[in-house]
Amino acid sequence: MSSVRVRFAPSPTGPFHIGGARSALFNWLFARHCGGAFIVRIEDTDLERSTRESEENILAALRWLGMDWDEGVQVGGPDGPYRQTERLDIYRQYVERLLLDGRAYRCYCTEEELAAEREALLKKGEMPRYLGRCRNLSPEDCFRLEKDGRRPVIRFRVPEGEVINVRDLVRGDVSFECGGIGDFIILKSDMIPTYNFAVVVDDHLMSISHVIRAEEHLPNTPRQILLYNALGWSLPEFAHVSLILGKDRSKMSKRHGATSVEQYQEKGYLPEALDNFLALLGWSPGGEEEIFTLEELKQQFTLERVAKSPAVFDLDKLNWLDGHYIRQSPLERVTDLAVPFLEKAGFIATPLSRGKYEWLKMVVDSVREYLNCLEEITVHASIYFMDGVEIEGKEAEEVLAGEQVPAVLSAIQKKVASREELTNPEVKLLLKEVGKELGVKGKQIFMPLRVALTGSTHGPDLNQIMVILGKDKVSDRLARMLGKIAGQV
RNA sequence: GGCCCUAUCGUCUAGUGGUAAGGACAUCACCCUCUCAAGGUGGAGACAUGGGUUCGAAUCCCGUUAGGGCUACCA
Structure with a gap:
């Protein structure tokens, strides 16, 4: 219960x-x-x-x-169907009941009449609502109007002078005066129920215990309560969440x-x-x-x-959270999720070979920490896929202008050529050797190398870039950059 | 216009009569580091306003102001 x-x-x-x-x-x-x-x-x-x-x-x-x-x-259940347009005959039964009880009546007002009424009320500074023109139509009136081709809607007869109290689990008690409500439509002229009516019938028939919904529905709630009462049904709990x-x-x-x-x-x-x-x-x-x-x-x-x-809605916080989950999820999952974006950018083609997939994991791992969402991976991962290196910005130009640069780059190039394959410890060692041999310090060798390889002064771990790029691409980019520098002199 | 809801850092929020008003995102500084990012440490930053109630109000009440929702034969 x-x-x-x-x-x-x-x-x-x-x-x-x-x-x-x-x-x-x-x-x-x-x-x-x-x-x-x-x-x-x-x-x-x-x-x-x-x-x-x-x-x-x-x-x-x-x-x-x-x-x-x-x-x-999609899953079914004992109180189905669960699509309101498939429950039309159910609603009609209850409309019928309200009609019989005199709690609802047929209304033949036209749109123009309604609009005029609304206008007048607004002018007087009152809440626009239906004043009940058709409240007391006789069966003969109805018959005549229908002969004229008018299709009725069914309105609920709102009791006068009552105050409806909504007990809301998040807002406490909220009360509304019936005087401000006006007889509302429960069945449209095409025999389709309105939201306010269908929701009550369904929530009751489906034994809903708690109605949790957005605050925009709060002003509808007194109408619904009126309906529950008229139908003799007990109320669910209500909880209106702010927007x-x-x-x-x-x-x-x-x-x-x-x-x-x-x-x-x-x-x-x-x-x-x-x-x-x-x-x-x-x-x-x-x-x-x-x-x-x-x-x-x-x-x-x-x-x-x-x-x-x-x-x-704070997008910054969503980004932070998403970045957090991207960083901390298993690498394979993030890689799988990133594949469609990489493919769309033209960086890869599926299906991926085993080797390519393993390589891709390294790519993803090296850039995932920059991401707010997977879509952004293409801008960071592009360094691994681009054909030629483009120098980005003044800072990068300046780095390349250093006088030690040609010597450093060609020394690295030679060392790279002498290795079978680039692995992280080897790259580390190799760069150390270059530094020692040429007598240049860390930054002076790392930065030119970074720019030569990626075109930018920022980016992922340089050792890792070398490993991911591999011997051939590193050699190629180095050669091109060396050529470029030589050409400029 | 009418009805209704809401009001703590820029943002999300904790707080339910006595707190140095706490946390998170964003921001700033520092550390780490070849760079950026990530991570770590620290800083700045709020009770909309006016009245009450009370020994004591961010907390309770009323008004004001501001924001929002609803005002359909939409949900």
Whole structure:
């Protein structure tokens, strides 16, 4: 009886918003924390905008983020179907019941009439709402209007003078006066229920114990409570989580950059980083730890620790978290995830041979510490794949201008030529020898070499660059640079 | 306009009447180092405002201000 059952009920009308992902995550974490059930229901009553493609994206994204569901679309369950457009006959039964009880009525008002009413109310400084023009239509009136070709909507008769109190687990008690609500539509003229109605019927029929959703639904809640009452159903617990804001503190939207889960996936963010980040937006475990696995989040998540105030989406922190996970994940995994980006950049072609894969692991290992997301790997890894070396910037030019440079580079070139293969200890030794023989110090040999090999004064460990590049490429780049310098003189 | 929500460092947050207001990201300095990054150490940085309540308020109450949400035959 007291078992926890929560749901995530997205409307498949576009890209899966990051805020939706957080709502899903909170629901999922709560369910898993309590040993309850997590249900996924599709709210596709907006026929215009809902698409199957969007639904599939959302579901795939949930899975990618590591969430599974016990009942719902794709997995089935005892309270199905889980797509609202497949439950139309269910809703109609309850509409019928409300109609019979006199709790709902047919309304034939046209859009123009409604707009005029709205306008007038707004002018008077009142909350725009339906005033109930069709409240007391006789059956004869209805018949006549339908003869004229008017299709009715069904409105819920909102009781007058009542105050509806919403008990919210994160916000406390919030009350609304019925006077400000107005008879709202529960069944559209095309016989499709509205959100407010379908959500109540489904949550009840699916025995949802806790409705955890975004704060934007808070003003809808009194309407839903009215419906629960009229249908004689007991209320679930409500928990309204505050919104995720953009940098300018308005609701996160496209102009704030990437807002969909898919976009982050495409940039090569790791799902555990996104989970970790999203969990910390509006929830905090109280301790001083910031890094959490899904497993740890499951153990620690409670509704009591959900914050009331809205949270700004902080890309810097996501980047830090993702960078952390990229650095600390097993090298093979990061390599596998990086392959598509490298391939897209034209650096590699799949399938990879065993040897090439092993080599690629070294590449990834040498640059992973620079990354905020895998997409960025191409700019750092390009030094291993580019054909000719391009000198980047003044600083690099200056390094090459040093008078010891030709001697140093050709000495290295000779040593390299004399080796079978470049290994890390050998490279180290080789450079040491060059320094000793020519009497030049570390920086004076490392920097020119770095620039000759990569074109830049910055980059990964130089020994490692030599090893990864290998004897042939090192020789080639050295020769070219030597030629270039000679040509300039 | 009306209804509703919110208010601690730039950002995410801890705090639930008595704290030097703690942590993390970002930022700055230093260390490490051929460089950059990573890592380590340290610094700077906040209770929106005005009234109450109280011996004592970031914490409780009211107003103001600011931000946000909702105001559809969208969810």
